[in-house]
Amino acid sequence: MSACAEISSAVLALGVALLGAAPAAGAGRSPAVAPPPARVVSINLCTDQLAMMLARPGQLISVSRLAVDPRVSAMVDRARGFRPNQGGAEEIFLMRPDLVLAGSYTTQATVSMLGRLGIRVVRFRPAYSLADIRARILKMGTVLGREKQARALAEDFSRRLQALRVAARQRPRAALYFANGYTLGDKTLAGQILTAAALDNIAADLGFSGGGNLPLEVLVMARPRLVITGTRYPGASRAEAILDHPALGRWRKGGRSDTIADADWVCGTPHVLRAIRGLARVRRAVTGEKP
Amino acid sequence: MRWRLFTLLTLLVALLFAASLLTGPADIGVTESLRALIDGKGGATVLVMREIRLPRALLGVMVGAGLGLSGAALQGYLRNPLAEPGLIGVSASSALGAVLAIQSGLAATLALALPLAALAGAVLAVLLLLLLSGPRGGTLALILAGIAVSALATALTALVLNLSPNPFAASEIVFWMLGSLADRSMRDVWLALPLMLAGGAALFSLGRGLDALTLGEDAAQSLGIRLPRLRLVMVAGVAAVVGAATAVAGVIGFVGLVVPHLLRPLVGARPSALLPASALGGAAVILAADIAVRLIAPERDLKLGVLTAIVGAPFFLHLIYKTGKEAP
CATH class of the missing domain: 3.40.50.1980 (Nitrogenase molybdenum iron protein domain)
Structure with missing residues (x-):
């Protein structure tokens, strides 16, 4: 189901880009490629962190309130620089975002409400493996229009991960x-x-x-x-x-x-x-x- | 006849106690587990037997005996077959006391604060009930007051747990409503034991007074029973036993209702004999229920109160029906 939502939002984005039919912000200006989103709101702890790493200054305007909770968030200091949100549809709508980043387990009601309000939502599945992390970084790069930075981050991640893998004599x-x-x-x-x-x-x-x-x-x-x-x-x-x-x-x-x-x-x-x-x-x- | 009954009940409790020790998700053989329990050699097996299964079985006996005993005492004193700590809200009020002690941090600074707060909750509930239903404890008044006290205490418990900063606390409403012995430790045994013993001794001492009370209050007084003292001992005993049981195992309903009722005809309806018989019977019921929850859903922590209510609630309805027919 979450995969379906992801695909359908991707298809929708493609449709907007190609036909310029929907009254979404910025649609139709360029015939082939949609401009990168300018006002991004993240409502999931994990998309919060990926977006903070990859977004260009000013592109990300709000992160979830969990991002400033040191018990679960690894980027508390960075997150303090953003406006926190509670993840409710009304609150998000009033921020006038052109892209909302959500997890695949984010409340379905909130996400479909945002969709009905004409806001583009991209959902990210949680990472279940180290290989997934690379994939999520690259996906975030594509979504934010920051492919180059994402590729660099993914390469750096893979290289550092490789360096950590050492032959261990015992596996307790x-x-x-x-x-x-x-x-x-x-x-x-x-x-x-x-x-x-x-x-x-x-x-x-x-x-x-x-x-x-x-x-x-x-x-x-x-x-x-x-x-x-x-x-x-x-x-x-x-x-x-x-x-x-x-x-x-x-x-x-x-x-x-x-x-x-x-x-x-x-x-x-x-x-x-x-x-x-x-x-x-x-x-x-x-x-x-x-x- | 009566000695045979007590021997049988004691044997049953002993058997179920052993079965409880041998029931669990870890695959340990019978001889191996008993040897580990007794001689303490064998590393992990000893830990499982002495620190996980032994306290669980001991608490089963203590909580069950306490609930059976206080059910028999309440029914004897009020001369009302529907009186039971769970149904009349005493257990729910103990749970509220315990939850307040845990969430305020009092239980973390002083371990004994947990059972004592539960006892305070139980005392308040019993006093409120006696006040509302009068000294004779009319059935309707008692049950209605019990429902109100129970609903209020349960709601306040849920409120306290929902307001807790701990994200796991809210899901524990289920534990406090339905009770469980899963993953209790010897700490819980030592915490509950002193109050259980004191309260149990108080309730056992009531036997003669309750026997006399079956003849009516005037007759009892003429036999030299001091009713105010009897009432005080009864309130303190029930509160101590139910408070201690609830503090470590949550609210487990219907045991105090069903057990005395089943055993009453077998002891010739004498409260003094019914008290020890109900203690043994209650222990057997809780041990059996706790074995059953581990067999039915081994890795899900099915709550004890679920089983006791499935058996006890239809029984309760039957009793109401019978009481209604007997009353003019």
């Missing part, structure tokens, strides 16, 4: 463990970060490819050397209490360690490289390998 077993006992398998971005940092994901061994609930006792029996948990939120919840369960505490005392998946893990952007580097450091501390 690790587990991603979040609130409610949620874990992630190898067909997820976090799972791929694990693999890239030369760790074996126990969730993948247990048959998880995407996300799912891993009972605490199965985790304990799988004996991972490293547990990676999520950023903790203020206030209290029983969902997060599982991360303080004495069974995990005892297990930590047995020479195992844990670390936190922070904002660098959330989105498919080059910041993922920072997550991989940090995790590789933790792996070396666990195995005692020299860098």
Whole structure:
């Protein structure tokens, strides 16, 4: 369904460019290529970050309010320079954008309302792998009319990623463990970060490819050397209490360690490289390998 | 006859306790798991048995016994077969107290604040109910007051959780409404145990008084029962037991209703015998329900209250129907 929406918005854009029929801003001035969008609003944390990296000054006018939340956003300082939005159709419409960037899981109602109001919306699927990141960077470049910058960023990303891949003598077993006992398998971005940092994901061994609930006792029996948990939120919840369960505490005392998946893990952007580097450091501390 | 019943119930609880220890997603053999539990050798297996399954089974016994016992005590004191901590809002008020303690951060600074806040919620609810339904606890007044107290407490619990800065808190409304023993630890056992023991002892001491009360208040007083004291002990006992149970396991309904009712004919309708029988029966019911939720949906944390309500609510309707027919 999200793919359909993506295709249909692409087809719509093409139609506007070729025929100059729709009363969209700037349409029809150039017979072959539509001018790049001039007022871009992003309503998804991950498109926020890609757009901030690629947009020309002044092109991006607003990012989602999550972009300034240090628990999930890797670009808080940059995001403070933009107007934050809550992602509601009315609020976005009043900003008079000529392009809205959304995630494929952004509220369907908001996106179709914006479409009815005549605003072009491009949706980005989340990155599920490191290869996806490259694809999303290039797509963002095309959408913003910044192909050259996007190609440079993608090349740089691939080169730095290649440099991080080192032959590891040991691949210790690790587990991603979040609130409610949620874990992630190898067909997820976090799972791929694990693999890239030369760790074996126990969730993948247990048959998880995407996300799912891993009972605490199965985790304990799988004996991972490293547990990676999520950023903790203020206030209290029983969902997060599982991360303080004495069974995990005892297990930590047995020479195992844990670390936190922070904002660098959330989105498919080059910041993922920072997550991989940090995790590789933790792996070396666990195995005692020299860098 | 009665000794046979108690022996049977004790055996049943022991069997279900063992079954609870042996039920879980981790694939561990029977002998291996029992050996790990007893001699503590075996790394991860010991952790699973001692830190995950043992507290779960222990809490099953404690929470079940507490709910069965307080159901029997409430029914005996009010001489009303529909009285039950879940139905009359005592559990929901305890949950509100517990949620306030957790979300205000009080429970993090002082662990005992959690069960004590739940106890405070329970005390308020019991007092409010006794005030509203009168000393004789007329069925209609009691149930209506219970519905109101329960609805208000549940709504306030949902409000507090929705306003929490923690994004996971709102989804925990389900836990507080339907209860669960998943992933509890020995910390929860030690937290609940003192209040449970104190409250349980208070409720067991009521046996003779409740026996006398079956003859009517005047007769009971002429037998030397001091009714105000009886009432005080009953309120404190129920609040302590239900508060402690709810603080660690959430609200689990209908156990205190069904168990005393099923056992009453078997103990000759004597409250003093019904109290221990209901404690054993309640423990068996919660242990069985907690085994069932793990077998029905192993990786989904199905809530205990779902099962107890599926069994208990039709039973409750049947009781209302019968009560309605008996009343003139």
